[in-house]
Amino acid sequence: RATGKVGVCIATSGPGATNLITGLATAMMDSSPVVAITGQVTVPAIGSDAFQETDVTGATLPVTKHNYLVTEVEELAYTIKEAFHIARTGRPGPVLIDVPKDVQNAVIEFVYPEEDIHLPGYRPPEGADDDEIEEMLDLLQNAQRPVILAGHGITMSGANAELQELAERAQIPITLTLLGKGAIPEDHPLVVGWMGMHGDAACNHAIQEADLLIALGMRFDDRVTGNIKTYSPNSKKIHIDIDPSELNKNIQVDVPVAGDLRTVLRQVLPKMQDTSHPEWLNRIRDWQEDADERDILKHDTSGKLLTAQVINDLWKYTDGNAITVSDVGQHQMIEAQYYPHQRPSTMLTSGGLGTMGFGFPASIGAKFGKPEEEVWAIVGDGGFQMTLCELATARQENINVNIAIINNGFLGMVRQWQELFYDRRYQSTPMLSPDFCKLAEAYGIPSMRVTDRSQVQESVEFARSIDGPVLIEYVV
Incomplete structure (x- = not known):
């Protein structure tokens, strides 16, 4: 995820292989290129219920793009070459080789x-045809309230510059x-913010009121759309995606285009006329200002340390330039709101599958992939305990990753649902946690506990002073 290159993992047979399934499903949902190699019993023993x-x-x-069982050693080299080709082409994804x-x-x-x-039937789409380009140009030219919906496919295809050119020349909010x-860059004046269930209100208002949606490398999942019957009801829709199966799957669109985003945008941009939408942009700014007035950071919090404060201060004291690897839960959504990112592949998280326990081990991978970058794992007290055994890995390999545990004593998002939707019938959401600082010290990892906002800057400076893993517990 950090480099865009294929990641490789190796596991033994039986439980080793089955323990990969959640990771493979996570990679499948989020289009991560992975080659997994697993052990298997000898060929004559297959089907005999042999050990493991x-x-x-x-x-x-169901959770791989393709998989193989290699029964002849002469097939192994070509199978591995083929697996890497499949994993990184078209819509990237995980491929498994059972040996x-x-x-x-x-x-x-x-x-x-x-x-x-040469794989018959496997031909990832490339560009748009002439009719599709003309239809897109016509909709772009005549739209009064257009909105761009930019997904992970932008970065995977390397279409970041093309996205910015499209938005700036047509003055379309993103x-x-x-x-x-x-x-x-999220401080770009045309960026409205982050859409969806836990996203920015102004984004969702803009999408609902738009007369044209330009969906680029995203899949209209339920966390983005909500009720599909009432989703952006008055808009025409263009959808460009490398995966043809995503087109017209969740939302019916007017111009579906199966193709590589950068290729398609490079076809469109030379033929596109520049336009502007000042009234529409002003209306969106009004929504942004209205939401800004309700921002929790602008109101008295009676001295309590809030997750939003921690995340916002981490953004401030890391100059907004770190790679953040979020786990899954309340802290994940708050990180998305309060840590704006300026570069591609610097906000890593489990999106489609929502895999608790993802954040910390994935941050180790991010640091391996980008050793020159400052990497922060932002995890909750619940999710961290699902994979905290990787403290041994971080210590043994001396991985310079900073672990920020947002400890609120609860499974925060589940508790929030119980509060909002189930009449505050709280069940199984309080978390019994160890003393995280003592746990870190047991592994020989320096640690610090933060209970007041005035300590956040000190905690960042402390983490930066250590050459190796560091654990910071923020009690919120």
Whole structure:
């Protein structure tokens, strides 16, 4: 996710392979290129319920882009080359290779497969046809209240500059999906913010009132649309995506285009006339100002340390330039609101699957991938405890990652739903947590506990002074 390159993981047979399933499903939902290699019992033992035998290809079929069971060692090299090709082309995703033990142990004369990959039926789309381009140009030219919906596909296709040119030349406001954050600098005057269920009110107002939606590399998931029957009812819709199966899947659109975003935008931009929409932009600014007045940071909080304050101060004291890797929950949504990102691939999180426990181990991967970057794992007290065993990995490998635990003593988002939708019938949401600082110290990891906003700057300076993993507990 940090580099855009293929990530590789290796697991043993049986429980090792099945323990990959949640990670593979996470990668599948968020279009992360991964090649997973798993062990398997010997070919003659397959089907005999041998020790640690599992039907890995069957179990992972729904959560991978493709998978293989290699039964002949001569097939292994080409299979690996093919797997990398599938993982990183078209809509990226995870590919699994299951390798039986006798295939692993076989000795052969290795010859690298120099031939190109040819997969009948697998042809990722590239550009738009002439009719599609004309339809898009016509809608762009005549729209009075257009809105761009920018998703993760912008960054995956490298279309960041094209997105900015489209918005600036046509003066179209930009709304971002959760994984689209950072696709364009979020302080750009045309960026309205982040859309959807937990997003910015002004974004959602703009989408509902628009007469044209230009959806770029996003999939109209339910957290973005809410009730699809009432979603942006008066707008024409253009949808460009590399994955044809996403077109007209959740929302019916007027111009569906299956293609690489950068390629399609480069076809459109030379033919597009510049336009402006001053009244529409002013109306959106009014919505932004109205929402800004209700911002919790502008009101008295009686001295309590709030998650929004912690995140906003982390943004301030890291100059908004860190890679943040969020776990899943309340803190994830607050991070998306209060830590604006200026660069692509600097806000990493589990979006589609919502995998609690993702944040901390993923931050280790981000630091491996981008060792020169400052990396902060922003995790809740609940999600962190699902994968806190990776403290050993961070310490053993001396990974210079900063772990910010937002400790509110609850499964915050679940409790919020119980409060808002279930008459405050609270059940199973209070969290019993260890002393996180002592836990870190048991692993030989420096730590600090923050209970007051005045300590946040000190905590960032403390984290930056350590060459290795650091744990900061923010009691909110």
